[in-house]
């Protein structure tokens with residue numbers, strides 16, 4: 001059931017909020033044992049909340065998401081609930097407050113069903129680096145669901161929940177959405193408050209939304225976006241709310257960078273993307289071929305800046321402020337033991353990489369150079385957006401791969417982020433929507449827009465989802 005369908009049933013009285021919640025909970029019971037999307041479900045709390053909604057304990061008229069179940073990713077805080085970030089080091093950490101996005105969802109009448117699996121602290125593209133087991137792709141359980149929000153994408157794709165929120169730092173919402181055949185939206189940086197989201201790479205982190213269709217994404221976005229005094233970066237942009245169906249595809253200029261169709265793209269994916277582009281063209285959109293050479297450097301820029309910020313954000317997990325304590329005789333031994341045992345290999349790899357690019361003697365050659373290159377990338381995209389309204393291409397260079405296939409080869413794993421990191425580095429809104437299949441596995445189409453034009457991106461994607 002989509003959000004709209006749930007709302008129709010609740011409005012005409014054919015279902016109660018409790019019946020909706022019970023329906024999804026029983027689906028989770030049936031499906032999740034074979035998928036491992038959830039780390040925990042809150043069945044008891046969800047039922048109590050649904051009953052409260054049904055008996056008028058909450059204001060029926062103002063709740064924009066009244067009775068709509070949702071889930072979160074394990075790195076978004078909920079008061080009184082464990083938030084482990086997919087890491088052993090925070091295995092028993094309990095959130096002391098609600099993240100702003102969670103609070104707004106709750107206030108709108110949405111019902112939280114549980115927290116979903118993720119790559120440790122968001123470091124990964126397959127959900128295999130979670131400390132709590134691998135999540136499987138619901139379309140083929142031998143394959144990964146993508147990552148790092150793989151649990152969330154798998155939960156939505158298997159209809160265990162209509163929607164959910166997670167983080168997208170370099171593609172963690174869009175890429176798993178693509179690999180699982182659902183929609184994933186990453187907003188303009190700052191459009192959704194990050195208050196209560198565990199920091200990974202602060203200048204790139206956003207909270208994003210996964211749902212089965214763009215309409216549902218827009219419904220969640222309207223509730224959770226907007227300035228928040230608790231996150232200074234949320235006040236720097238003015239992002240209008242989406243009004244779907246407003247976009248005029250006739251005359252819409254679709255930029256298609258040739259760098260998005262490079263050697264890394266799995267043969268066959270291009271056909272699905274071409275088909276989508278032709279659909280837009282047939283409706284009167286204009287294809288604008290783009291050549292943006294710096295896009296070839298985006299992945300390298302990302303994998304210098306991101307680990308640098310990770311290495312600094314992970315400092316807090318020292319067993320003293322945060323993180324499980326491993327008692328040792330002296331302070332250094334204790335910190336070493338806590339971090340040694342608490343972090344997984346991928347997080348350690350990024351801490352090492354980040355510390356290296358920030359260290360004296362290398363900071364100019366790597367970190368500062370990457371910062372300059374990031375600005376150059378932003379300027380190049382600003383230029384490109386003078387000639388087009390949206391930039392379109394594949395979300396992921398491949399469809400879902402077999403579990404284990406890339407796990408021991410970090411560089412190949414990093415390559416799966418090649419098309420998504422661009423919007424992250426530039427702070428731009430981007431969405432992935434399903435468009436065709438390759439060998440029976442879903443392909444994702446990515447649409448990227450100008451800063452603050454989240455509504456246009458959603459609307460242009462909505463047009464494709466609803467045509468024909």
Ligand code: GLN
Nearest residue numbers: 122124168169170171172
């Ligand atoms: N897969 C990317 C990475 O490992 C993106 C992660 C994310 O967006 N959290 O860095």
